Amino acid sequence: MTTPHRPKPFCTFTTPAMWNDPHISAHMLANHLDPDSSLASRSHSFIDQSAEWIISLLRLCSGDHVLDLGCGPGLYACRLARKGISMTGIDVSARSLDHARAVAVREGLPATFV
Numbered sequence: 001m002t003t004p005h006r007p008k009p010f011c012t013f014t015t016p017a018m019w020n021d022p023h024i025s026a027h028m029l030a031n032h033l034d035p036d037s038s039l040a041s042r043s044h045s046f047i048d049q050s051a052e053w054i055i056s057l058l059r060l061c062s063g064d065h066v067l068d069l070g071c072g073p074g075l076y077a078c079r080l081a082r083k084g085i086s087m088t089g090i091d092v093s094a095r096s097l098d099h100a101r102a103v104a105v106r107e108g109l110p111a112t113f114v
């Protein structure tokens with residue numbers, strides 16, 4: 001009888017599979033885009049205030065560059081880009097990136113999503 005293989009902790013990297021799972025990513029995006037939901041991100045009114053707070057704290061001006069790691073569908077990045085701040089958003093979720101890119105293209109925002 002062979003001993004069952006027991007994987008070592010942290011021996012596999014499941015991040016892309018988890019965030020790109022069709023079911024999970026669809027519900028994540030729906031929650032991100034629900035203005036009242038705080039499940040995937042924060043409510044949109046809270047994000048509005050956070051974006052203003054970030055701009056004020058960092059004294060960001062039009063033309064500045066900001067990197068948003070784990071940007072999701074660009075809720076923060078697009079708010080900053082609407083102020084002329086040049087945004088680069090990075091995320092592992094293809095569905096979220098597609099949404100962020102669509103918003104940026106539709107509004108002509110200075111934002112790139114990778």
Ligand SMILES: C[S@@+](CC[C@H](N)C(=O)[O-])C[C@H]1O[C@@H](n2cnc3c(N)ncnc32)[C@H](O)[C@@H]1O
Pocket residue numbers: 015019032040041042069070071072073075076090091092093096
């Ligand atoms: C809870 S969401 C928050 C998104 C955004 N920061 C917000 O508050 O609206 C977390 C995001 O992190 C991304 N993420 C998680 N691990 C990541 C990794 N290792 N590299 C890139 N993105 C990652 C997910 O795809 C997801 O879009």
